[in-house]
Amino acid sequence: MQGPVRSPSVIKSSLIEPDGGVVVDLVVPESERGAKTVEAESMPKVRLTKIDVEWVHVICEGWASPLKGFMREEEYLQSLHFSSLRTKDGSFVNMSLPIVLAIDDATKESIGSSSNVGLVGPDGDLIAILRSIEIYKHNKEERIARTWGTTAPGLPYVEEVIASAGNWLIGGDLEVLKPIKYNDGLDHYRLSPKQLRKEFDKRKADAVFAFQLRNPVHNGHALLMNDTRRRLLEMGFKNPILLLHPLGGFTKADDVPLDVRMEQHSKVLEDGVLDPETTIVSIFPSPMHYAGPTEVQWHAKARINAGANFYIVGRDPAGMGHPTEKRDLYDPDHGKKVLSMAPGLEKLNILPFRVAAYDTVAKKMAFFDPSRAKDFLFISGTKMRTYARTGENPPDGFMCPGGWKVLVKYYESLQAEDATKQAAAVSS
């Protein structure tokens, strides 16, 4: 059945440019900053939350490249339904999390028919311009269901961000007026994809393997990372470099805060558990969704943009307990399975790992051996926190002593804080 060419009345979505390996950089050159700021001042304003600013940071440095701003509806729908965006050359880039900016009715009203808006940070400073905007409905229920695979109450990102967000989303092209800084003493750790690529080149890396984490590094993690390096050397690479890449944006309240984690990671390198010569520690500025198989794609994709070509994936990546049922929210194996199937991640080499646990015979963290299961102790995050809180030491060889001290100090400070609060409550 052959026929005339497609009629112009047929819809095909307008498409974004393919990535082509070029990382976008949406920070305006210093020479244009003054003029753009004056221009932005005359536009209607959208006030950003702290987490919105984290996303501005993520987008402007190219972690989400080829995305050039907050998603318009067409990108949002593709992300929700297909976890990927089609580019102009017909290929797909992975884009599993909707990267969107919500506004309320009053803000929508104030924007009127303007096509550009100024984005204002939580402290009132002009941060960026969003151009050629599009405003569309924010169906929170659908966004939550399709992103998390549940609508149960108690999802940290939903409670922190989405529940109180407005009923509209505003998409457009981002121009950031100056680099995003946090002035928390950790900005030197926040290398952009461009800076990381330069660093890998400087170190003459012929393979870069990325490790995403949002927890303190224990010796089980170190085992995975060192074993990966060994495997890459066996595969013939001469200089594999580890990108130890803790997540620096929003995390849930009971996760260890970023500054404590960074101090702990420093000790792990100082104590020689990881080799500083072949390790780069840097902060990934993204907020955490705890969206399991959907989110692990984002974690991997962003690291490809930064130049990584191997990605370590363990049990239940980006997962958590179900907020209302006594089970994992996601099947612990789905993360690596979905990652291996994901459109746009074909070039990534995924390195799955066996579970590491504490071997009570060898007295160290080791790969779990099911044939002598009873010798192994699984030390969960909860268990680790209990050790640190009660001042009890974890088994020898669980974590390097320097790193462990950082955690003990943190949990002691938390307890002191709690005690002060309780005393205040009693005396009032």
Place this chain on the structure above:
Amino acid sequence: MQGPVRSPSVIKSSLIEPDGGVVVDLVVPESERGAKTVEAESMPKVRLTKIDVEWVHVICEGWASPLKGFMREEEYLQSLHFSSLRTKDGSFVNMSLPIVLAIDDATKESIGSSSNVGLVGPDGDLIAILRSIEIYKHNKEERIARTWGTTAPGLPYVEEVIASAGNWLIGGDLEVLKPIKYNDGLDHYRLSPKQLRKEFDKRKADAVFAFQLRNPVHNGHALLMNDTRRRLLEMGFKNPILLLHPLGGFTKADDVPLDVRMEQHSKVLEDGVLDPETTIVSIFPSPMHYAGPTEVQWHAKARINAGANFYIVGRDPAGMGHPTEKRDLYDPDHGKKVLSMAPGLEKLNILPFRVAAYDTVAKKMAFFDPSRAKDFLFISGTKMRTYARTGENPPDGFMCPGGWKVLVKYYESLQAEDATKQAAAVSS
């Protein structure tokens, strides 16, 4: 950064064969039927529901081609996350609905380590073999959230099928022992994709445009279909053929039943509202999910497999009201947008349409003209049912008289049934 080739330890999912335009046919040849039936009798059995049998029908005729059976976990996860399956040649085929078979704990137990099972219909007859099976967890909450974008109670397919289904899914390759028949007097309408393609060839169609529906045909629908034909002729096609393709599987309780719809459709052709010379009426055997933008992809994809190359899409395809809130479950425009973006549907020509409504001045169904909105009357399904139930006639020109009579008769029979039930309730 260049390196050695990918290590064998790297996961990449095993992939299905690309479609290549060949429709699968999974009904065993008559010559092998006896031997296969004997073989099946010795296997552990899985009992099917009526709706499971509808899916066996769908799969075995190739509507879901290249799928060759109920989904294994790898296909299920790709469907849930990406609405598409990656094939061996790297291309994507659309597969937006999970086509799965649920079993309960006892059935899983009874299957043990067998690699093949016999599928038994609701009446106890052996229907098919499922080979090289894989059993995996049925996380209903996640399936529902990702398919419907909501977990609100009251979704018809969820209540009918998923709520009572077992906690396991069983995938495998299907061999159907004999063609699925319903013996309801409508089997002659149930043409397979192969039979439809033959019919299009016989009629020397140079374009086939498909119209999915699950409701009676009113003159607004007819306007869409006739106008499409006109447009295709204008585009240079010589013999566009309409596939009027009512859905024949599960529908919700307040939809008009299939036999009534088929009688109504016949009258529409008899009354000359549609031209029998250029129209093929056939039944699409799929059950209905009412999953909006996710389901419309399935509706389109299945028709491509049957040889259609144009697909008419209107407002809110496969949508319904939100089950617990006073709004549409889906944004009425998302269906056609998502369809235009969907991986694996690139070859499909999508024909979007303006809304048709009753023009009270011209006294006929016409394309809605916003410049004289007050002249138009929107006759919803609910409104139409109220007319039919109360014996009131709809406005002249809403539906051909023959078709309307069929509906009136149906609603009268419903009322008579209700009255009998009420009388019985009172006297008991």
